[in-house]
Amino acid sequence: MPDLSTSPARTIAIVGGGFSGTLLALKLTAARPEWRVLLIDPAVRAGRGLAYGACEPYHLLNVPAHRMETGLTPPFQAWLAGAGVHLDDALAESDGVMADAFLPRALLGDYLQQRLEDARSTDPARGLHTVRGEAVGLLDAPRRGVRLLDGREIVGDLLVLATGNLPPRAPLPGDSWLHDHPSFIPDPWAPRALEGGDPEAPVLMLGTGLTMVDIALKLAAEGQKGPMYAVSRRGLLPTAHKAGGAWSPFVAPLLPASPLALSRAIRAAARQAERQGTPWQRVMDAVRPAIARVWETWTPSQRRQFLRHLRPRWDVHRHRMAPRVAARLDALLESAALTVLGGRVTRWERAEGGVRAHLHLRGLNAEQSLRAARVINCTGPRSDLDRLANPLFADLARRRLIRPDPLGLGLETTDCAVQDADGRVSDWLYAVGPLTRPALWEVTAVPEITAQIDRLSHELAQDAERPRAALAEVFIDMGAGI
Ligand SMILES: Cc1cc2nc3c(=O)[nH]c(=O)nc-3n(C[C@H](O)[C@H](O)[C@H](O)COP(=O)(O)OP(=O)(O)OC[C@H]3O[C@@H](n4cnc5c(N)ncnc54)[C@H](O)[C@@H]3O)c2cc1C
Known part of the structure; x- marks a missing residue:
């Protein structure tokens, strides 16, 4: 914990030490070493976030290594070459070419965490410091900064929200008894969420996207013998990567x-x-x-139309599985260890050793039912801040400092600057990463977030004007390698 009583040239407080917050902290510190950058996160060791934290060696990046470069020194691939990790499977699949290899996600977490350790300052008045805690509210004006759950106050001239992937929402009515039933696992990424289940008993996963794939692979690797079921409205599975060929931009x-x-x-x-x-x-x-x-x-109505009707197909084609992950999933499907269903749960019932789900399956005019000892919410991160009773966002809303978008995707921003409840653009409160989805939609993966952070860190560090070219144009210039 830095001594917060000293007054450096400028203090930037970043809430969230996942990929986005960490990258911003590193880039700002490199650009303005005389500033103090405070990276606030509850993790014992920040730098990994959800995507690169709670994952196993078989949870792979869903793009090849060269698309995970972020402009840090040393580059990810150079660091890998010297890190002494065994990448035999990945390199065998990519003909020995590191740039094309699909690597374990945890390695990117190791890399970022290492960069953070290396950049951490010992001078309380300047440089990068990590602050362990959860921000639960803002300080009262005219002071700027956040209050932590443990009561500490963190003061900053600028505040950046990088809270990223918020815990999933249970696809259940608010008054459902299932929320409180021991068989229900609301967040599979929560620490020890999957521990202690009977491996012989059936499991039902709600959702059939990448989160479900991660969890099915994890259950199988940890000895699940009982049948696994996964259900979503359409029963669509993510598609797999395939190398080769090229296609010119046409949109x-x-x-x-x-x-x-x-x-x-x-x-x-x-x-x-x-x-x-x-x-x-x-x-x-x-x-x-x-x-x-x-x-x-x-x-707005076209965006709503896209989200309602086209998003499921967009998601499965856009967010693809690494080939080795797809092969593992195929093996689970072929052996009937995993069954994917399209339909919806119409009713839940308490049952011997768990619960019984009554399903209306797509295309069939009949109800089917299945018993599960565990029901795991695999619907993925949520973004509807309005309905989420997260203390930090509730406080920001109470102070009318934010404007959650009507489609429930995140916060309204203009080039990362947060808009207040009346649409005024802040000159001290910023947001990065998935929170800024309402402005861009496609700002959840490493290449786009990196481009966004490069612009924001340049703007802040140089005290530069807001960039003229829209970020969307920058993405277009980045081309198909994005
Ligand atoms: C499972 C998964 C796999 C992915 N795989 C890839 C991939 O292969 N390639 C790719 O390009 N993209 C991938 N992505 C997408 C992308 O990389 C992530 O969404 C990205 O990591 C976003 O980082 P973030 O820091 O914004 O959010 P997060 O990683 O969610 O980090 C947010 C951090 O904020 C902290 N936080 C939240 N609230 C508070 C608070 N009130 N106070 C203090 N701290 C707080 C959290 O503890 C967390 O550490 C993946 C995403 C997921 C979820």
């Missing part, structure tokens, strides 16, 4: 295009690509850099 000239027109254009390009022997994955790679620009052109 920008079509703008403005409605969600339906965009979807048709993508499907037409994917069919054309397949006819030419190019994997459809290259079409999605060509679309991704332009999607923030597309999002900007959409009206």
